[in-house]
Amino acid sequence: MAKTIGNPISWTARNLGAAGDHVTESVSRLGSEDAKELPMVQTLTLQDLRACLRAGYNDFIETRADAVFIILIYPIAGLLMFGFALNMNLVPLLAPLVAGFALIGPVAAVGLYEISRKREQGKPVHWLDAFGVFRSPSFGAILVLGFYLVMLLLIWLMVAQTIHTYIMGPEIPATLGAFTEQVFTTAAGWTLIAVGTAVGFVFALCALAVSVVSFPLLLDRKVGLPVAVVTSFRVLRQNPGVILSWGFVVAALLFLGALPMLLGLIVVMPILGHATWHLYRRAVA
16 A cells, blocks of 8 residues: 555654654663763864864865755745745744744754765765765754754744734834834834844854754764764863854854845855864864
């Protein structure tokens, strides 16, 4: 008998169940003999960040057509979300939506990590190599971690909507121009900016702590999801100033890339993706 997907609810339930089984298995492995020795975390400096950005830029130049082909998905998805927000009268969520790209950026860059990994090994690189992540032994863990970051983005959007309603009221401005004027010319608008930025920073810090090296580590080594996340937290704890500086660099470059209707992300995203791989290589022995 031919297999069918079934209704969306049952399909989602089955996949969430499989994800839960993977997490349970990974947690049990964290206490096993195989996982007692966590990867060694190294001390980083600001010079390391500059070196990683240079290496990321070199990877982008050497594999430019490949990286651009893959990363086109990212701004296209952003433009679709931008149009959805306008059409559905969700103008107050536009800024949180663009800012939220930083939360799921590591997911979008997984294919770029694979390209940098193969180039580091001296192998010829083709854009199809980015899809090598699907053959990775840790693909299940990568999928689960990506799901967590997407959930974090959705929670951030709900919190941002709540903050807007509490400070500005339930009324939605009729146009984007009216909303912009309301935000930048009223005391309530500046309060919204301050509170939204502070709360958004907390979400960004959580995403940074969880994912700063976890995706490249999962791709590079056969480790469980808890080991990857714990290692990522350890990198942040050992190098708080450097990793926070990295977070600000990523946020600033994403902001600049988002200005021309998100099209700048075609260049910014591959550079940051490749640079993140090199950051992982310097952070984890």
